[in-house]
Amino acid sequence: MKKIISVFCLIFLFSAIGYCKIDLTTLPERDRVQLTIYNSADLTFVRESRTLTMKKGDNRLQFSWANTLIDPTSLELFPLKDADKITVTDLFFPPRITGLGVWNINSHISGKSPCEINYFTSGISWQAYYLATLSQDEKTMKLDGYVKVTNRSGEDYENAQVRLIVGKIHLLDEIAMLARRYPPYGRPIEVIPPDEQGRREQLFRAKAAVAGAADRVVVKQIEKEGLSEYFLYTIEGTETIPNNWTKRLLSFSQDKIPVVNFYKYEEERFGKSVIRFLSFKNDKAHNLGKEPIPDGLIKVFKIVDKDEHLSYIGQDNTKYIPVDEDVELNLGAVLDIKVEPKLIDYKTYNYNFNAPNRNISGWDEEKTYRITVSNYRNLPVKIEITRNFPHQYWTIENKGDFGEYRQIDIDTVRYTMEVPPNTTKQFTCKVVLRWGDRQH
C-alpha cells in the first residue's frame, strides 16, 4: 500500500491557478527513510530522501498522501545538496483537493538532486514491555526488555531506519486530528470537517485491541543515547514495517540483577492488604545502569523448581526509570504476609475547659496499637509499615520488635523491618494525639 506519491512536474510559471497535474517528469522512489517514533504521543517523525530531477527554472513537486495519517502542516522539503542553487519558494494546498500539497521550487541547476522530505504521521506506535524472571531464592532476577513497534499509519515503510524516543513531549494538537483536518490549516472561520477519517481510525483502534499480530524476535542491536530530555533508541540496520504489522525487538536482556523483595502496609494507600514490591536499582551494581528504562508493562515470573518451571507472580506498569534511580514494582496484594494493627488500649485525659462557659477546649487522646507482622513464607522478607496521623500534634512511643523507625514528614512515620521465614514479630506503638487548645 504505497499511498504517498510524489509527482514531480514541470509547469511554466505563469499558467498559475489552473493546477494541471501533467507534465510528469519523474516519480522518484524513496532512497532512504528514517522513522522516529514517540511513545508518549501518537507521533512519528518521518524523514525520507528522494532524488528529484530538476529542470532549470521553476519546478513543481506534487506530494499526495490520501488514506494515510500525515499531518500536512508538518510537510517540509529541502535540498540536501546545492542548497544555494535550489530554493523552495512555497508549499501550497490546492483548492478542493484533499491529501495533496505542491511545492514550488526554483532551481539554478538541472539534473538529479537529492532532497529530503519530512513530515509527521500518526498511527505508528511503540511500546516497551518486560518479562522478569525471579530466581528460586528470589535474590536475583533476569530481565528481558522488548520494544514493540506497530504501524497503523496507512503507509508501508520499507527498509526504514527505526528510532524510538522515550520522553514526555508537549504537543498542542493531536497529529491524528491534523491529519484529518481539511483544509490543512483550517479555515479562517473554523468549520468542523466531516469525520470520515475518524470512523476509520476507530476501526483501527478496535482492531488494535485484538491484534497481537505477527510477532517475530530478531536479535538486533539497539543503540541508545540521551538527547535533551529524551532518550533515543536507534535500531540497528533497517526494518520494513508494512501497514497493520507489529514488530517485536529485543532491547536488552540482563541476568543476575540483585533484587529486594519487600512488602508495604499503609492503610491510607492500600487498605488492609499487604502489597508485594520488588525493588532494584537501575545502576551498575545491579548489572544495569547503561540507559534509562522506558515505562511499560512488566510481567514477573518466578522459577519454582530445578527444571526451571515458571510461576506467574504479577504485573505492573513501570514508571520511566532514569539511570541510578530505584525501581519499585508493585506486584499486588499478597496473602502470605500479614500486618495486623490492633487497638489494644484507648484513653483520653488532660482535659482543658475554657473559662467562661466551661466547655471542653482541649484534650489528649492516647491510642496504643499492637502491630503483628507475620511472614508465612519460606524466605526472609523486608516489610515497610507506614502510619499516618490526622495532624502534626502527636508524640509516639514504640516498644518491642519494631525494626527501624523514621519520621517521614509532619504526620507520617515508617517502620522498616526484616522478618525471617515463618516468623511473627510484634511491637506496640503508643500515640498521643493532642486536640483543641492542647495543641497550643
Place this chain on the structure above:
Amino acid sequence: MKRILVLAAISGIILFSNTSHSRTKLVALPERADTVIRLDNPHFTLVEEERVLTLQKGTNQVDFSWAGVSIDSDSICIKILTHPKEVNIISVSYPPGENALVWQIYSPQAYEEKIRISYLLRSIDRLITYKAVADKNETNVNLQSFLVLRNFSGEDFSRAKILLDYGEIFEKSVAHEETKQMLFLTRQNVPIEKQLTFDARVLPWEPEKVQGNVGIPVTYTIVNDKKSGLGDCGLWGGKARIFQDDGHGSTIFLGEDNVAFTPVREKFSLYIGDSRDIVVTQRKIKDVMVNIRKNADNAVILYDTDEIMKIEIENFKDSPVNLTLIENIPGQWDMEETSHQYEKEDANTLKFKMDLPAKGKQTITYHYHRRNVR
C-alpha cells in the same frame, strides 16, 4: 472564480434620474494591476488593488461588485492616483440587495485614470508558524518563521503582493480555498536558555505516591532583541515546533508550543516537554502554632505558625541542569532561615534558582513563620 468586478460605464449626465441603473453600457472591465494583501492585522485582512479606468469626459459610473465574496462594504475606499486634483468622486451608492456599489466619478476630460480600491476582506487570513532547530548542547536555535495564507474569501488573486509588517514580501498567486505556506523569516544561532521549573503549587510533592512519573516542565526561552539577531519588530504569535540536531546528521522532534506575541526586548518561552530525570520530593517537616492569642472565651483568635519545608532534588542526568523551584507561602510571613537564596516573585511566591550538577543531589530547606493567621 473572479468575483470582484469593476465595471466602468457611461451613465449619461442625468445624475439622479436612475435609481435602477442599467449596467449595460460597458466601457471597460479593467483588470487588476497591482494587488496588495496586507496581513499585519491578525483579525482583518486589507486588500488594496490598483486598476486603470478609462474615464470619459463628464460623469462616469463605476460599478464595483463582489457577489459571493465577503467584503466589509463599509471599508471600501477609492483613491484617485493619476489626476487626484481633477478627477472627483461625486457619490457612492449601494444598489439594494446586491453586493455592489456604484461610484459616480467626474472627470474634466477623457483620462486613463489609475485608481486604488481598498477594502477589508473576510475569510482570508494568515497564521504564523515557527520552526526551531536546537544544537546538540541546547544553547541556540536556528529559527524559521512561516506565513501561512488561508484564502477562503471566494476570490482568486493572481500575482498579489503578500506582506506582513516584517520579513520577506511575496508576490504570489492564490486561488480561492487555497492555503499557501511561505518561509518569511530565518535567523541563525538565536541564543536560548533552557530551564526546568518545579512549581510546588501545581506539581505533586511526593512522586512515589504518583502513578507514573512526575515530569518537570522544560522550557526554552528566547529574547526578541538584537543579541538574538531579532529585535526589529514584535514577533507574531503562532505555533512553534522545536527540533534538535541529534549529532548524526538528523534531527529529533522535541515538542511544540505556542509563541505568544512578543514585543521587542521581551522574551517568549516554549514549553517543549517534561523531564523525568529530575526527581523533586517536597515535604513539610514542621508546622506548629506559636504566639497564640485567645479571646475571653479562650478561643484562639490570632496566631503565628512555625513551619519548615524540605525539598530534595535529585538529578539523574549526566549533565547539569538549571532548575527553578516555585514555592508558595500564603498570607503574611517572615523567613527565618533558608539553605538557598530565593527571589521574591510576589508577596506569596518564592523562586529558588539552582544549578544542579550532573548526577547531583541537593536539599533545600526553608524555615518560616506565617504571621497573624486568623
